[in-house]
Amino acid sequence: MFDFIxxxxxxxxxxxxxYIWRTLGLVAALLxxxxxxxxxxxxxxxRAGLNMAMVILLIVFIAAVVFEMIALIRSLDELQQRIHVLAWAIGFGLAVHVAFICGIAAHLGLGVRFDPMLVILIAVPGYYISLFLVGRYYR
Structure with missing residues (x-):
């Protein structure tokens, strides 16, 4: 069975x-x-004021999601905490490396355009893929 969370x-x-109810509430509020x-x-x-309000909303949203995830991770046993921290390290390390490589390629004039905002779109799937792989390693 597929686990959606x-x-x-x-x-x-x-x-x-x-975690599920608070995260769903946060996503609904963001939508x-x-x-x-x-x-x-x-x-x-x-509409600079409105745009700034949206930026502040996004910062609050990300902070709240991080807070909820940390609260969830702290409720786990030590092995599960280790698995999550390792998955975070792999996923976010991957995102930093991809951003660095794209930055070097753009600096060298290789025609690569990379928006730094896309780092999160690499980091989050990287975390979930790493969570799956690291979790299988420890079973």
Whole structure:
């Protein structure tokens, strides 16, 4: 069976429920924020205050998700904590290396364009793939 929240599958039931509901609430709030943001004309250069409000919302969202994930990881036993920290190190290390290589390629004029914002789109799947692989190693 596929686990839709693999980072929580080994957590105690109460911690897992808390994490799932709070994370879903945060994602729902972010989606509502995006709908409102674009509904009132956000993203336009002349709407600097609205754009800054969205940046602040994103910072708060990321901080809240990180806080929830840390609370979840702390509820795990030592082996599971080790697996998650190792998966974080691999996933985020991979993202840093890809960003560095793309930066070097762009500096050398090899026609590579890399938006630093894409680092998170490499880091998060890298974490989940690493979590799966490292978890299988320790079974």
């Amino acid at each position: 693999p980072e929580a599958h080994t957590a105690p039931p109460a911690a897992r429920r808390r 509502v924020g995006f709908v409102v943001f674009y509904g009132v004309g956000g993203g336009q250069p002349e």
